[in-house]
Amino acid sequence: MPTLAKRNWRAIAQQMEQIVGKSGVVWTPEELLVFECDGLASYKQRPALAVLPRTTEEASRVLALCYREGLPFVARGSGTGLSGGALPVEGCVLVVTARMNRILAIDLDNHQVVVQPGVINNWVTQAVSGAGFYYAPDPSSQSICSIGGNVAENSGGVHCLKYGVTTNHVLGLKLVLPDGEIVDVGGPVPESPGYDLAGVFVGSEGTLGIAAEITLRLLRSAESIRVLLADFATVEAAGSAVTAIIAAGIVPGGMEIMDNLSINAVEDVVATECYPRDAGAILLVEVDGLAVEVEATSTQVEALCREAGARAVRSATDPAERLKLWKGRKAAFAAMGRRAPNYYVQDGVIPRTKLQCVLQQIELLSKKHGYPVANVFHAGDGNLHPLILYDGRIAGELEKVEILGGEILKLCVAVGGSISGEHGIGAEKRCYMSDMFTPADLETMQWVRAVFDPKGLANPTKLFPTPRTCGEAARAESEARFAAVERF
Amino acid sequence: MENQPRLAVPRAFDANHPPDAQMIDTCVHCGFCLATCPSYRVLGTEMDSPRGRIYLMDALNEGEISLSQATAGHFDSCLGCLACVSTCPSGVQYDQLIAATRPQVERNVERSVPDRLLRALIFNLLPYPRRLRPLLLALIPYQKLGVQKLVRKSGLLQKFAPRLAAMESILPAVPASAFAAPMPERVAAQGKQRFRVGMITGCVQRLFFDRVNRATLRVLTAIGCEVVIPRSQGCCAALPQHQGQSAQARQMARDLIDSFADSNVDYLIINAAGCGHTLKEYGHILADDPVYRERAAAFAAKVRDVQEFLYWAKILVPLQPIADGPLAVVYQDACHLLHGQRISLQPRQLLAQIPGVQVREPVDAALCCGSAGVYNILQPEIGEELGRQKVENLLATGAVLIASANPGCTLQIRKHLELTGQAVPVRHPMELIDAAIRGVKVADLPAS
Numbered sequence: 001m002p003t004l005a006k007r008n009w010r011a012i013a014q015q016m017e018q019i020v021g022k023s024g025v026v027w028t029p030e031e032l033l034v035f036e037c038d039g040l041a042s043y044k045q046r047p048a049l050a051v052l053p054r055t056t057e058e059a060s061r062v063l064a065l066c067y068r069e070g071l072p073f074v075a076r077g078s079g080t081g082l083s084g085g086a087l088p089v090e091g092c093v094l095v096v097t098a099r100m101n102r103i104l105a106i107d108l109d110n111h112q113v114v115v116q117p118g119v120i121n122n123w124v125t126q127a128v129s130g131a132g133f134y135y136a137p138d139p140s141s142q143s144i145c146s147i148g149g150n151v152a153e154n155s156g157g158v159h160c161l162k163y164g165v166t167t168n169h170v171l172g173l174k175l176v177l178p179d180g181e182i183v184d185v186g187g188p189v190p191e192s193p194g195y196d197l198a199g200v201f202v203g204s205e206g207t208l209g210i211a212a213e214i215t216l217r218l219l220r221s222a223e224s225i226r227v228l229l230a231d232f233a234t235v236e237a238a239g240s241a242v243t244a245i246i247a248a249g250i251v252p253g254g255m256e257i258m259d260n261l262s263i264n265a266v267e268d269v270v271a272t273e274c275y276p277r278d279a280g281a282i283l284l285v286e287v288d289g290l291a292v293e294v295e296a297t298s299t300q301v302e303a304l305c306r307e308a309g310a311r312a313v314r315s316a317t318d319p320a321e322r323l324k325l326w327k328g329r330k331a332a333f334a335a336m337g338r339r340a341p342n343y344y345v346q347d348g349v350i351p352r353t354k355l356q357c358v359l360q361q362i363e364l365l366s367k368k369h370g371y372p373v374a375n376v377f378h379a380g381d382g383n384l385h386p387l388i389l390y391d392g393r394i395a396g397e398l399e400k401v402e403i404l405g406g407e408i409l410k411l412c413v414a415v416g417g418s419i420s421g422e423h424g425i426g427a428e429k430r431c432y433m434s435d436m437f438t439p440a441d442l443e444t445m446q447w448v449r450a451v452f453d454p455k456g457l458a459n460p461t462k463l464f465p466t467p468r469t470c471g472e473a474a475r476a477e478s479e480a481r482f483a484a485v486e487r488f
Numbered sequence: 489m490e491n492q493p494r495l496a497v498p499r500a501f502d503a504n505h506p507p508d509a510q511m512i513d514t515c516v517h518c519g520f521c522l523a524t525c526p527s528y529r530v531l532g533t534e535m536d537s538p539r540g541r542i543y544l545m546d547a548l549n550e551g552e553i554s555l556s557q558a559t560a561g562h563f564d565s566c567l568g569c570l571a572c573v574s575t576c577p578s579g580v581q582y583d584q585l586i587a588a589t590r591p592q593v594e595r596n597v598e599r600s601v602p603d604r605l606l607r608a609l610i611f612n613l614l615p616y617p618r619r620l621r622p623l624l625l626a627l628i629p630y631q632k633l634g635v636q637k638l639v640r641k642s643g644l645l646q647k648f649a650p651r652l653a654a655m656e657s658i659l660p661a662v663p664a665s666a667f668a669a670p671m672p673e674r675v676a677a678q679g680k681q682r683f684r685v686g687m688i689t690g691c692v693q694r695l696f697f698d699r700v701n702r703a704t705l706r707v708l709t710a711i712g713c714e715v716v717i718p719r720s721q722g723c724c725a726a727l728p729q730h731q732g733q734s735a736q737a738r739q740m741a742r743d744l745i746d747s748f749a750d751s752n753v754d755y756l757i758i759n760a761a762g763c764g765h766t767l768k769e770y771g772h773i774l775a776d777d778p779v780y781r782e783r784a785a786a787f788a789a790k791v792r793d794v795q796e797f798l799y800w801a802k803i804l805v806p807l808q809p810i811a812d813g814p815l816a817v818v819y820q821d822a823c824h825l826l827h828g829q830r831i832s833l834q835p836r837q838l839l840a841q842i843p844g845v846q847v848r849e850p851v852d853a854a855l856c857c858g859s860a861g862v863y864n865i866l867q868p869e870i871g872e873e874l875g876r877q878k879v880e881n882l883l884a885t886g887a888v889l890i891a892s893a894n895p896g897c898t899l900q901i902r903k904h905l906e907l908t909g910q911a912v913p914v915r916h917p918m919e920l921i922d923a924a925i926r927g928v929k930v931a932d933l934p935a936s
Contacts, residue, residue: 026533030553031562034540041517052532079534080519098532118532120523126851143575144523269579330577337516337578393513 007091009048012069016051016093019061024099026050035094038079038086039141042344042398043427047074047088052099056174056182056212059095063210064180066093072457073178075206077118077146082333082345083426085153085205089461095210097148103127104213111218112171112188117148117211124216133218136163139422140330151211154203156422158254158286158329161380163219165422167202174213175201178453188215200448205424206459208452222288225253226298227322228315230305231279235259235375238281239355241308242379245285246352248304250297253286255380256329261339262374262387266328269335274325279311283379284329286322332376333387340372340389344401347423348412352382361411362386369404383421384412410435425463431470433463499596500548500555507545507588515542515580521572526856527565530873535562538572538582545589560597563589565867567860567874568730569823574830574854583828590732606651610862611733615691615723615740624662624695631661654868658859658899665698675705675715682712683801686753686790688744688767690760691723693895699934700895703922704759704794710925711803715757721747724758726766729773730861737766741773742780745787756787759794759918761822761894762861765829767791793825795893795917799834808927809844810920815930818848818887819917820878820901822894823856835917839891842924848885852877859900871900879904883912889930890914 013027026032027049036044048071053059066073073093076086088094100116103123107113108131113124121142124135138157139145145155151173156165163169172186186198201208232238238257245252258266263275263282275282283305287297302313316322328335336343350358359375366373366388374387386408390401409419409432419425419432433442442464452458461469501507521538522528528537535544541562547553563586572582599607613619630636636656639645645653671689685708689701708715725740744767748756758764766773771785792800809815817839825831836847858864858874865871879901882890890905890912892898898914905912915930923930 023531026535028556028558030544030547030556030559031535033547033553034534034543037517039517039519078519078522096532096534098528101532141518141520144519269577334516334518334520334577337514337580341513343516 007048012065012071012093013049015065016049016062019065020051020053020058024052024054026052035076035079035088035096038076038081038084040082040084040087040426040428042342042392043084043087045088045090047094048091050094050096052096054099056176059097059100059210059212060176060180060182062093062095063176063178066457067179067455070455070457072460074459075148075152075210077149077152078120078141078144080141080145081149081153081424081426082347083153083420083424083428085424085426085459085462086149087427087462089459097146097210100148100212108133108218110188111220112215113218114213114215115147117146117151117214119147121145121147121150124218128218129221132221134221135169135216136160136219137166137169140333147214147216148211151202151214152204152206153422153424156378156383158256158326158378160422161255161378162251162253162288167199169217170198170202170214171217172215173198173201173211175209176212177209178455178458182212186215203424205426205463207449207463209458222253222294224291224294224317225286225288225322226294226315226317227325228285228287228298228301228305228313229274229325230283230285230302230310230313231276232281232283232308232310234280235359236356237309238283239359239379241283241305241310242355243352244304244308245301246380248300250287250301252297252301252380253288254284255286255378256284257375257377257379258282258284258329258332259375261372262332262376263328265335265339265374266332268338270328270331272324272328274314275328276312283310284325329376333385336374336387336389339374340391342390342392342398343374344388344390344398344405345423346384346386346388346405346408347421348384348386348409348417348419349421350382350384350412350415350417352380354415354417355379355382358384358411358415362408365404365407365411369400371401371404378421381421382417406432427462427469430461430463430465433465500551500553501592502596504591504595505588506549506592507585509546509549511581511585512542512546512549514578515539516578517543518577520577521575521582524571524575524854526567526569526571526858526874527870529855530870531565536565538566541566541589542580542582542585545585555592555596557597560593563593565870567823567856567858567863567870569856569860570827571823571854571856574827587729590730591734592732594732594734602649606866607731610865611728611731611736614862615725615727617691617694617722620691620695621666624666627659627662631659650868651865654871655865658864658903660696660899660902663696663698666695668698670719671701671705671717673717673719675709675717677712677714678709680712681714683754684714684716684752685797686716686718686748686751686756688724688756688758688763689717689721690758690763690895691727693760693763697895697898697916700759700916700918703916704757704918707798707918707922707925708757708794710805711798711801716748716751716753718747718751724763724767725773726762727861729766729769730762737773738777741770741784742777745770745780745783748787753790755792755797756790757792757794757797759893759916761793761824761828762896764791764793765824768829793829793831793893795825795835795838796829796831798921799838803838803841803921803925805925807842807921807924810842810923810928810930811844812929814844814846815889816846816848816885816887817889817891817920818850818882818885820850820857820882820890820892820897821853822892822897823860825893826854835891835893838921839917842920845920848887850881850885852881857897857900859894859896861896864900875900875904876907879908879910883908883910888912891917891920893917
């Protein structure tokens with residue numbers, strides 16, 4: 001294949017312009033600069049071109065052109081991902097789905113909607129809430145993250161404890177494969193025979209193609225919702241309240257813990273004045289269902305919180321008041337901008353029972369490495385989001401922080417957890433994949449990838465360790481078996 | 489206009505107040521601002537989002553890229569609605585960043601000849617009622633003799649000068665009141681005097697929306713204000729300030745401060761959202777002026793949006809219904825009230841005080857209508873799309889009346905209502921409060 005330097009990008013840009021129109025192609029270096037990173041701003045690579053299709057057909061023609069020319073491509077939605085999934089690779093075409101932002105069909109009778117990938121997560125709920133429906137997966141970035149990105153990363157959110165993650169809500173997909181071919185997987189019927197290819201695609205992080213039309217499942221809005229906010233002197237006490245709630249057989253819509261550092265960062269910016277600044281931790285519990293059920297469960301949750309040592313418990317049922325209680329949690333990551341020039345967010349999963357021990361270990365690691373770590377997490381399903389605060393302007397800091405982040409991930413794996421809950425592996429955590437999976441596991445995944453993408457053009461170098469990105473971590477023998485797959 | 493030499497070769501920012509690097513550093517690149525950015529909503533391109541623009545500013549500060557026309561175009565595409573400032577969870581002060589960037593663009597980017605001409609026309613005409621008024625006389629035959637219809641129908645202007653066509657398309661019918669005697673310089677309070685306030689009459693507002701100014705005056709006096717309206721007052725500087733014409737903006741700000749110098753008022757009241765936002769920024773605009781610095785800060789501290797003021801001062805007179813039966817009203821948030829001054833509840837609560845009024849909430853209330861001062865003239869494609877979406881969302885509420893507290897938004901919404909063939913009236917909240925105080929039905933108000 002031609003080397004990167006020899007490509008005539010102007011000619012390719014002109015061919016792209018014929019497909020998507022002049023305004024849909026970005027090719028000047030200064031404009032391409034803004035596409036060099038997604039929500040994980042510490043990893044940067046300018047793409048060679050950015051292309052913005054509007055329809056499935058345009059997306060298909062764009063990928064077909066990439067296939068013909070042997071150009072790697074990376075899909076990008078709103079660019080809010082936190083694992084560098086939409087980080088361009090050198091000499092790639094960045095396929096931006098922001099203009100594929102139409103809701104194509106709403107079928108309330110069958111509880112379904114069909115959307116383009118650039119549709120924003122909460123536009124779906126907005127479109128159907130008047131009729132009493134909603135779309136359950138709700139990442140904290142739901143006001144701006146795209147459904148296409150949610151599908152790629154199999155996003156979760158605070159409500160996935162009870163309702164599951166994106167894969168549990170995707171019924172069918174119209175895919176554009178890396179050669180430009182359009183195929184349908186899954187469908188409007190909840191169970192279909194054959195391989196669950198929609199399941200394979202969800203969470204594939206852009207390595208199998210682009211989902212151009214997505215059929216999503218809608219849920220009926222709960223009759224009643226109550227949010228309880230309990231504050232505790234210590235994170236451990238909040239953690240034991242979580243354990244007690246689950247042990248009582250209660251499955252709340254969501255259960256979130258924020259530690260003292262996070263509380264204060266949020267209060268500095270959002271100023272909800274809901275979270276007491278002197279609390280060691282706050283626990284947010286959302287209970288939903290029939291009114292009687294919510295009433296009874298809330299009473300029980302409140303009692304369990306108080307037994308675990310809650311200093312105070314307040315609750316809200318009014319939508320505006322509930323939103324206010326959640327607001328700080330939703331803004332927790334970004335609020336760190338005021339506390340330190342940079343933050344590095346981790347996304348590990350641990351068995352819920354190991355919560356206290358892991359938090360203690362994280363605190364020790366924080367002290368050992370000398371960086372403050374704020375903890376925000378989906379306590380109900382053990383999904384931790386430690387935020388490591390640092391100053392990226394100082395040379396070498398990021399590398400040190402990444403080592404600390406890596407130790408936290410290894411700790412998660414060691415106690416029987418996972419290196420990613422919902423943010424994906426992307427560019428950031430690919431080197432830790434071999435800590436979690438055996439060579440045979442990884443090879444099996446590579447076989448699947450090669451079936452969809454024989455030329456290795458779709459988001460290459462992501463998700464799996466490669467020699468270039470991870471050195472020794474990528475196993476040499478697996479390379480030999482995939483001679484046809486391009487290496488970067 | 490700034491008297492700086494124009495450069496043919498693109499360069500980076502100059503040393504005169506470039507966007508603050510520390511302020512830029514508070515951006516964590518989360519992307520939340522993209523959701524409420526109107527230019528990103530229409531274009532979908534990262535460069536036309538606040539996050540992208542901040543990225544460009546940073547690269548310009550670092551000398552990584554040059555201030556080319558392509559780069560500058562993405563600062564021009566910003567409507568200045570400040571929705572991103574409301575949305576940002578990291579508290580990035582984008583308002584100050586873009587305000588520092590615009591004069592840099594004006595000084596350091598070579599604009600095309602038609603672009604320069606159009607801008608010169610706007611900046612030398614619109615903010616000067618004394619220059620604009622005689623021209624309006626010429627517009628009357630244009631509108632009345634059917635020439636306007638002919639021009640619009642032919643589509644020729646649209647084809648050859650889309651930005652002039654955009655300017656033409658938002659032109660309201662020239663009201664006779666544009667040539668009426670000016671308002672008195674002092675009006676006494678009705679009943680017991682509670683406050684002495686100055687009223688800022690605006691430049692466009694005064695010519696095209698004299699009715700709104702007179703309604704505001706009646707409301708203020710009715711609730712117990714003595715009102716001072718100096719005739720010497722000109723434009724508040726919002727128009728040049730929002731477009732980076734710093735020198736012109738500073739001069740207008742100084743002139744307005746002088747107009748109210750001896751007025752001895754408790755508050756300065758403004759009924760146009762865009763003006764209010766700029767008036768409250770006077771301290772910042774004249775921060776480098778040793779003579780006016782303190783006077784500007786003191787002036788700004790007295791400025792109140794009329795709705796903010798009324799809600800705080802309370803309307804202590806009875807309000808009558810303004811329709812037979814319930815009246816569904818949708819309040820259109822002006823960006824410079826909602827995002828620029830954080831005023832959103834007060835107008836709604838005032839409207840809800842009128843017996844029979846039901847306030848409806850539209851989808852995307854916080855998204856700009858595309859007017860944004862003179863943006864709909866300078867960037868017509870984006871302005872058009874936003875106007876279309878806004879009217880669709882307002883009408884979807886089922887409201888039979890739209891309340892808008894900014895002249896730019898009002899013109900934009902009226903234009904798009906007309907395009908969709910809808911006869912829904914657009915009124916300033918002060919017109920409605922005034923009607924409620926006087927016991928007049930909204931249907932009987934003269935057409936605006």
